[in-house]
Amino acid sequence: MGLNLNNSFLLLLSCIILAISLPVSGRPATFLEDFQVTWSDSHIKQLDGGRTIQLVLDQNSGCGFASKRKYLFGRVSMKIKLVPGDSAGTVTAFYLNSDTDTVRDELDFEFLGNRSGQPYTVQTNVFAHGKGDREQRVNLWFDPSQDFHDYQIRWNHKEIVFLVDDTPIRVYKNNEAKNVPYPKSQPMGVYSTLWEADDWATRGGLEKIDWSKAPFLAYYKDFDIEGCAVPGPADCASNPRNWWEGTAYQGLNALEARRYRWVRMNHMIYDYCTDKSRYPVPPPECTAGI
Structure with missing residues (x-):
């Protein structure tokens, strides 16, 4: 019995030491632990004890929320159920933003609403040191x-x-060797919004929002942020022991690479790299491959 108690104590002690040594934040139990409403509190509802959030868009307002802290490197994920039915003209966004003006860094997921029966399109964009215009669009292969x-x-x-x-x-990829800016010095907050953008979101603005279908609802849950919180330990972002800096995350593995090629071959509908009207000479980062 004494041996088992000692082993249990040592295991507990090891877990405590490991937890103290990790310079990252992990999954919160509820929305309000890591996030706060930033826009139209009356249009955001907490469900399931704060584990699920409902965002509402109507003719009065959209809404949004943001993390209480900023982060420098790591992983952010959320589970989202998007606006159903005729959602043309709506945009549900999930993104990171440095919240700086002329030199902002930003990483965007923007889900562009559709007419019923058409595929949902997700637009991604990367802003680095204030330079954006790197849009790619993919039709999701599910509803x-x-x-x-x-x-x-x-x-x-x-x-x-x-x-x-x-x-x-x-x-x-980080292509600073080709003089391509890469976000690596500015911490970014985690944001999400549901808003009306029928001047551009669906078929370039041809499809307008149908307010008779309002309110438009999107749902979020399983908020997961693992990264170097700012303010926090100054050496966290440069720590090579952070799991996201490991060799397994320096590039796509074989399965990820295969899935990535499948998406690009079968579901990509726009890539700034191949838009010769905007870029007669492809930007240097476009030749990097995977």
Whole structure:
């Protein structure tokens, strides 16, 4: 019995030491532990004891929320159930933003509403040191309004990966060697909004929002932030022991690479890299591959 108690004590002590040594924040139990409403409190409802959030868009207002802290490198994921039915003209966004003006960094998921029966489009964009205009669009291969799906942004010194249900849909590599800016010095907050953008969101603004279908509802749950919180330990962001900096996350593994090619071959509908009207010469980061 004494030996078992000693072993149990040692195991508990090891867990405590490990927890203290990890310079990251983990999954909160409820929305309000890590997030706060930033726009139209009356349009955001907490469900299931704060574990699920409902965002509401009507003719009066959209709404939004943001993390209480900013983070430098790591992984952020949320499970989202998007606006069902005729959602044309609506945009549900999940993104990271440095909240700085001329040199802002930003990593975007924007879900563009549709007319009933058409595929949902997700637009991603990367802003680095104030430079954006790097849009890519993918038609989702499932109906994201019928159930929750996981949307994730993985960010380290080598690359940024956007994932849908663990399938990469976009990779943005660190190409500073080619004089391409890369977000690595500004911490970013985690944001989400539901708003009206029928001047551009659906078929370039041709499809307008049908307010008779309002209110438009989106749902969020399983908020997961693992990263270097700011303010926090100054050496966290440069710590090579952070799991997201490990060799397994320096590039896509074989399965991820195969899924990534499948998405790009079968579901990508726009890529700024191949838009010759905007970029007669492709930007240098476009030749990086995966």
